Amino acid sequence: MITGLNHVAIAVPDLEKAAAPYRALGAQVSAPQDLAEHGVTVVFVTLPNTKIELLAPFGEASPIAGFLEKNPAGGIHHLCLEVEDIAAAAGTVTSLGARLLGDGRPKTGAHGKPVIFVHPKDFQGALVEFEQG
Numbered sequence: 083m084i085t086g087l088n089h090v091a092i093a094v095p096d097l098e099k100a101a102a103p104y105r106a107l108g109a110q111v112s113a114p115q116d117l118a119e120h121g122v123t124v125v126f127v128t129l130p131n132t133k134i135e136l137l138a139p140f141g142e143a144s145p146i147a148g149f150l151e152k153n154p155a156g157g158i159h160h161l162c163l164e165v166e167d168i169a170a171a172a173g174t175v176t177s178l179g180a181r182l183l184g185d186g187r188p189k190t191g192a193h194g195k196p197v198i199f200v201h202p203k204d205f206q207g208a209l210v211e212f213e214q215g
């Protein structure tokens with residue numbers, strides 16, 4: 083059901099500053115992408131076997147604002163697991179007692195694919211995102 087690690091996300095106060103070392107190390111760094119529906123601006127650092135998603139708040143009600151208040155210099159925010167079937171994966175974790183975030187239905191993520199988040203308290207303190215591969 084899990085087909086891979088799509089990305090590790092880092093919430094940052096300054097996207098350009100955050101992207102600079104990855105660019106200096108020769109990684110491919112995307113242009114910033116405003117995701118109004120998700121309340122973030124994202125930059126993807128493409129690596130040979132996964133990606134790093136750099137996240138900054140976008141708009142007033144960003145879901146990462148609280149995280150950055152607690153971690154003003156930034157910090158690792160979530161893991162994104164690629165799954166074959168997002169409904170099946172969501173059903174599996176909810177059957178284990180985990181809570182889905184938002185309205186519990188997949189939304190379209192940064193890659194134009196369905197994504198959903200599981201409450202970090204139900205994944206040993208890690209915020210986990212599923213993206214349908």
Ligand SMILES: CC[C@H](C(=O)O)C(=O)SCCNC(=O)CCNC(=O)[C@H](O)C(C)(C)COP(=O)(O)OP(=O)(O)OC[C@H]1O[C@@H](n2cnc3c(N)ncnc32)[C@H](O)[C@@H]1OP(=O)(O)O
Pocket residue numbers: 091117120122124135137145146148149158159160162183184190191192193197199201202203207208209211
């Ligand atoms: C989908 C587009 C893009 C993509 O990849 O395609 C993205 O990834 S967008 C990423 C931004 N969107 C989201 O993160 C959506 C899901 N997240 C949320 O709904 C919130 O961030 C939430 C509910 C996880 C936390 O919100 P908030 O911090 O405002 O709430 P609390 O302060 O009440 O936190 C509750 C509890 O959880 C702990 N927490 C918060 N964030 C994290 C985290 N990233 N990792 C681990 N734990 C986290 C927080 O410390 C609280 O714990 P407590 O012990 O009660 O203090």
Ligand SMILES: [Co+2]
Pocket residue numbers: 089091135160162211
């Ligand atoms: Co993500």
